[in-house]
Amino acid sequence: MSLLKVKSRNDYKDNLEIKNTLNNKLSYDNNLKENLNFEYNIKLRENIFDLNIDDYLDLGIRNNNKRRFLFISKTLGKHLPCRVSDMDDLGLKIVKAYEKKYNYLNSGVIISFAETATGLGHSVFNHINADFEFIHTTREIVKNKKTLDFLEEHSHATDHYLYYEDLNYFKDGEEIILVDDEITTGNTCINLIKKINNLYPKKRYTICSILNWMDEYSFKRFKSLEKDLNTEINFVYLFSGSFIFKCDEEKIKSKIKESENIDKYILKKNKLKVNYIYIDMDKYEQNKKYLKYTGRFGINKKDQLDLISKVKNECFKLNILDNEKVLFLGSEEFMYIPMLFADQFKKSDIYYHSTTRSPIIDIDIDNYPIKTKFTHNSLYNKGVVNYVYNIDKIKYDKCFLFCEINKDKEEFEEIIKIFSNTDIKELNIVLFK
Template identity: 35%
Template sequence: MKRKTSQACLKKKYTYNILDNLELDIYIKDNIYEIPLDKLFAMAARKNKKRSFLFVSKVLGKHIPVNPFVPLIAGAALAARYMQIVHNENSKKIKEIINALVEESNINEVCDDMYKNPFKLSEPCIFIGFAETATALGQSMYSYFSNSGAYIHTTRELISNLKSIINFEEEHSHATSHRFYSIDPNILESKNTVILVDDEITTGKTALNIIEAIQKKYPRKKYVVVSLLDWRSDEDIQKFREKEEKLNISIETVSLLSGNIKEKGKISKKNKFNKMDNIDIKINCNIKYINLSEFFKNLITLSSKDSLGYENDSPYLLETGRFGIKEINKEYIESKTKIIGNYLGEMRSGNKTLCLGTGEFIYIPMKIASYMGEGISYHSTTRSPIYPYDKIDYGVKNIFKFESPDDPSIINYIYNIPYRYYDDMYIFFERGIKKERLKSLLEILKKLGIPNIFIVTCSGKIN
């Protein structure tokens, strides 16, 4: 991918040749920590009528395999930036946090220190992470505060016998509807500040949609929208000001990097993209099933219904945040994921291990992976369809698609797994699932050249 840099209108300009004739100009307005762009993201072309490109994050642990501590320290960086902008507090720790994010220097120790010595909020807040990409980012940021209030993430799941408190749309997404379930029906009743966490703001419409939905039923005075990247145009920023006036509220924004973007050109449909899911080569691999139910005791006994009408009655984990968690739950999460990480780490057969979260289930597997030893890479499956292409600096080198075990009508994807690179793979599911629903996924996993594959369920088993 060719990238040019120039200075224009006091904004630093970067031009990315993404694929074919598709180009993107990026004008940087604010990069206070001087984080190199290529440490935060790579570019890729995606299959979406509303936006043909994607910022493929290098710090989320979603599409690109990363050290599991990287997404955790990204949450700490957002927490530090939040304290700077919202509370005008400049932490002495910010330099080591950014060094850990960029260079991965002492990253384990910095994460541990931040967890033991979190930022203290003057009053509790309600943190909300957006599904599916930012569920872990939101929880990671939340974990680095004391007096933090509650954390909950939106979901695309349809929960039986529990009413969604609010509903809203993510207009540019391939899966647009968000739901908001909570075991505490009063989670939004307070007047506390709501902190919305996403990996990226492009127009801000999703944030404005949820703000309007909350404000309609649970009015309050203040919202903060937090993201790694903020690409809103001047027109988009003005819409935030208009929403503030209309609803008589305050909306602050926090990001590590902000600027404007301009798309040019398009992708040729004649392009031959890299596909690996149709490779017939398979190696013998050992597939083992692990049930971690004995480790998790805080279960949410609710069932879900997929688009085919199948009802899954395996309990959910409280600790994911899908139904809300509070500060009291943090120590339990820390202790349990450490015990499980040590337990699973003992099963490793080599030095290179891949841990995969699934869909919205990202944070708990990431925390477990962080305790499994050296040589761990982490990312997760996704609904996002992206064009793969094997060239330098391009964000998605290969693609593997399969039917989601949670809902076979939905196609899921795994990206960026080199053939025969890993010794072991652990793929984590929150809940038990039918074995027959794993068939499509297992066919893909057998083509990766990984000798040992562990299918891990945290609540319920494969049956």
């Protein structure tokens, strides 16, 4: 049962108000009232495909005093496991929403925001029927590459880098399409648009998202920016509206302390079979540790066709039996390529999501999405904490964990220990030659 449960699809009209008070929903249990004392109200203005929002998102509490809550997607393949078709369908829906409003310009670049929207933006790029290139922002610091750096101010990790120099249409294209899962104030997009336009002015910027919570003041800021930059700025989204969130800050801080207690889980130390699988795939000539086709330094439509071909040619290395329940797990920004591999096994019982830097509070109760949390050091950057959520809540037979960067086997010991404390019988660590 979701926090966003509503009666029927017909309930989604302009100015619909959905009231969600967790304490009221769980009033039969005083312990739950004490555990989670927060409420939020959502008012939808627009829902262009008449979708059931309950199928798309839930709400969690996070350890970030800049913003205490997080809308958690059920279909994005980030924090929660989903079916591959659900994630890729988000990209297709955003493309259809774009096409309902606008005609394509001659050329442009799709930019998605790390880390949550890297897979979503790549999916948009795959489905868009126009001459566009794709790149995603990154938290990776790469030497000897030109970058635009900017801030995502409310994020748990604020710094973004955009390594744009290998793109043709960043300079000469007519449009920039920005893709994120959620737009709240638009500040991050404003920061990036200003930086891009100072270098290479564009005819149009289009900001695409699943959710758009911008208020009238925020939209006016973009209208003012349009005039200042002599450009056009548009918005595409699946849902738009507003929300109010309230919580007891002291109780939330108490729950954060409980959530950070790594000793709260009973260690199972189950016997776990560990395999290492090596995939042949091109890497960037400038920097051999990164894969060519992720979009970190930019790809075009031909690169995308090459990627799909290489995945089809290499997927035979992943052994999956017909009756197995299998998790494909990406790592941080590395989301889309693991999703493509998962998509090759349409007849099997496949789930997909990714590790993340986003620190969400875990509470194992009904109506709350993040029930368990396992913490480990980043596979990419020492000293950066990563989380993987709910991997012990579905009884997977095996998992394929994808890591973009080749690493020594010893460096996976920590994450292997995590999987040994689940009921997963086999962990396959997928690396790239």
